[in-house]
Amino acid sequence: MKQIWGVCTLDEEFVKREDALKNYNVSDYKTPDGYTSDIAIFTISPKDDQSQEQVLKLLLIKRAMKNAEGEPNIEGGKWALPGGFIDAHNKETAMMAAERELKEETGIDGIFLKHFGVYDEIDRDPRGWIISNAHYAVVNEKHLIYRKASDDAQEVELFSIDDVFSLPLAFDHERIIKDAYEMIKEDMIQTTVAKEFLPEEFTLSELWHVIVSVASHDAIETNANFHRKARNLKFIEEALDENGKVKTAKRFSKKPTKLYRFNDVQVLKSIYR
Amino acid sequence: MKQIWGVCTLDEEFVKREDALKNYNVSDYKTPDGYTSDIAIFTISPKDDQSQEQVLKLLLIKRAMKNAEGEPNIEGGKWALPGGFIDAHNKETAMMAAERELKEETGIDGIFLKHFGVYDEIDRDPRGWIISNAHYAVVNEKHLIYRKASDDAQEVELFSIDDVFSLPLAFDHERIIKDAYEMIKEDMIQTTVAKEFLPEEFTLSELWHVIVSVASHDAIETNANFHRKARNLKFIEEALDENGKVKTAKRFSKKPTKLYRFNDVQVLKSIYR
DNA sequence: ATAATAGTGTCTATTAGACAGTATGGG
DNA sequence: CCCATACTGTCTAATAGACACTATTAT
Structure with missing residues (x-):
């Protein structure tokens, strides 16, 4: 990089803005309406x-x-x-x-x-x-x-x-x-944009339905297998209450469901791995 | 969608452009220079x-x-x-x-x-x-x-x-x-943008070096394992000569290497799979 | 009990990933 | 023969994915 700096002395290194602006005529180009x-x-x-x-x-x-x-x-x-x-x-x-x-x-x-x-x-x-x-x-x-x-x-x-x-x-x-x-x-x-469709805390089924309704079934496991896989996903975690126990809620079923939340982990899947 | 179409009769459905343009004054807004x-x-x-x-x-x-x-x-x-x-x-x-x-x-x-x-x-x-x-x-x-x-x-x-x-x-x-x-x-x-850095036909090592020099080692297997994995990648295939045999070339080594080419397959890796 | 959703068990096949080993050919 | 690059073998652990099964609870 040394040869770059060699071409001019320090005090004339860059053109001063006030010198340059005097000469600029923007009207040479058509501008958007x-x-x-x-x-x-x-x-x-x-x-x-x-x-x-x-x-x-x-x-x-x-x-x-x-x-x-x-x-x-x-x-x-x-x-x-x-x-x-x-x-x-x-x-x-x-x-x-x-x-x-x-x-x-x-x-x-x-x-x-x-x-x-x-x-x-x-x-x-x-x-x-x-x-x-x-x-x-x-x-x-x-x-x-x-x-x-x-x-x-x-x-x-x-x-x-x-x-x-x-x-x-x-x-x-x-x-x-x-x-x-x-x-x-x-x-x-x-990306984890799915979280924008969901409340802070959501059930795995809710997440699954969001993915399917926007993308397709190919983007995600079957609902049953997704439940097993979810624990390995780095970007969601179980929502805990103040006692450190997993929160649950009833959504579509009578059986209470675990609640999850997105964390700040960013994932990028390489096509070469 | 029926109620949408109920609000107006067919012949006044849309405003004609020539009628509208007479009334448009674009100068209400500052335009880019x-x-x-x-x-x-x-x-x-x-x-x-x-x-x-x-x-x-x-x-x-x-x-x-x-x-x-x-x-x-x-x-x-x-x-x-x-x-x-x-x-x-x-x-x-x-x-x-x-x-x-x-x-x-x-x-x-x-x-x-x-x-x-x-x-x-x-x-x-x-x-x-x-x-x-x-x-x-x-x-x-x-x-x-x-x-x-x-x-x-x-x-x-x-x-x-x-x-x-x-x-x-x-x-x-x-x-x-x-x-x-x-x-x-x-x-x-x-994406398969790596192909833009490579010739039509390239060796697996060349591809490997492109990925590593732009992204990182995390994006791809070690060179050795990548060779084994390459045959399962949908978006590259072996380059064949007119007799249907795999083309080879010498690049960095004395041993001739198989040549590959990108095909038109598009891949999208889901973070949920 | 039934129905509906939420999971878990289990099995087989494939993949991940480390590491060592073999193959080729110019010098 | 040596060396550098190009692969291939092999092993263990993890994951994929199908399918059947159990769990919970309002009605």
Whole structure:
């Protein structure tokens, strides 16, 4: 590395910012007409009122036919991911804007949120060159009732993921939702994101049903074998009460079940081992 | 889904684009001052002239002290990732711009390239609100000689990844490079990206050394056990010649070695299995 | 008692992983 | 023959995965 430092003396090592900024003309390049964040908000809830089968669902908003001024709204009447423009006046990043939007939808902070892609094709939005940062979030269903109650001006609906693609979707949101779905299925298998769907303390059966409803049966043992295997998984542990005894609860059965919790252990499975 | 479709009659189902665009005023929001792509170009090559130990290296460019007009250049004298502004006049996306830049650096098309993050903090660049799309690429070292030869106006250098963080780095490129390094280590373990460092046909030892030099010994068996295990890996297969016999080659030893190739099988290792 | 969920027992086959040993061929 | 690399043998312990079986308790 010595030859690198040899080319200039110390006091002219770097250009000073104030010298450089005088000469910079940003207008040589076309700049985006808009910079937005969109969020695919996932939850798991029963398929319908009768069934107790849990399925993955996605929250969508029906775009209003008319905007605030009473004029026709762009892509009005179609279903879209919640999202909006990034408030750069308040020094927002795409992630911060997504967090803000997510709080507006759910009323709570601290929800799991992951950036998974950028959609920047020049004609993806007829209003101009509008760049979307795509995120997905995982929310317990109870928090989504908040939004339905707090703002009935817009139609908000939870759709089973399999129903989503038969809806009329705004902009390129079909592509974005497909990518979000692929991403969450992968993460469900390779990361501990399953915990975002579960309470702090959960039963092995609850965990098993989350994995199966998002990914597939291939991702996990049969329920019976999973019980035996669970004790070897490094990233979950039994939930203990103040006396050090394993906590139990009744969930789906009459027999009390042991409760587990995720710990902070990170796992990475190598394809070469 | 029936109640969704009940709210409006068919011929006013969606707003027509031409009606909506008349009312849209994009200037309500601050727009970015620049939209760029940066690329962390990785290669593997011998640590130094003496050693035959292979290490992961990163290509960096030393920013010129003066710009084309002979004025002081922003962040001049510091090392930076190759990259530049997205050419929206030519309908480029961030990915296309990265591909273009990568071709400029290497002279060839079709190199592995992956988008892994967006850096959009409002003050990450003193010139204004300039958004960077970060990618990483994997190139065989031989293609990087091209760039050194084709443009000696700029200083281009390959650094061992461990040396990079003692350099003066422009903008927030230290953060971006750290993230790129974490990402490639993870991908090396969980995906078949290792193939991008290797020729079409390679020996098991070559593959083994790639994994170890990027990830760690934990990601893979010992060299001896890996040989036995290799035949059970779904995503590699023996390279056959036209007579259906396994091809061999001499690489590091006198004894000829079997050649392997990656096939198209995708693997996802579940943490729950 | 029954039903429903929560586990456990048990068996066979395969895999993990350490370590030592054999194979090849240029010098 | 020596050496470096490329494998292969072999052993023990652990895991995979199928399937049958037991456990608990509200009804």
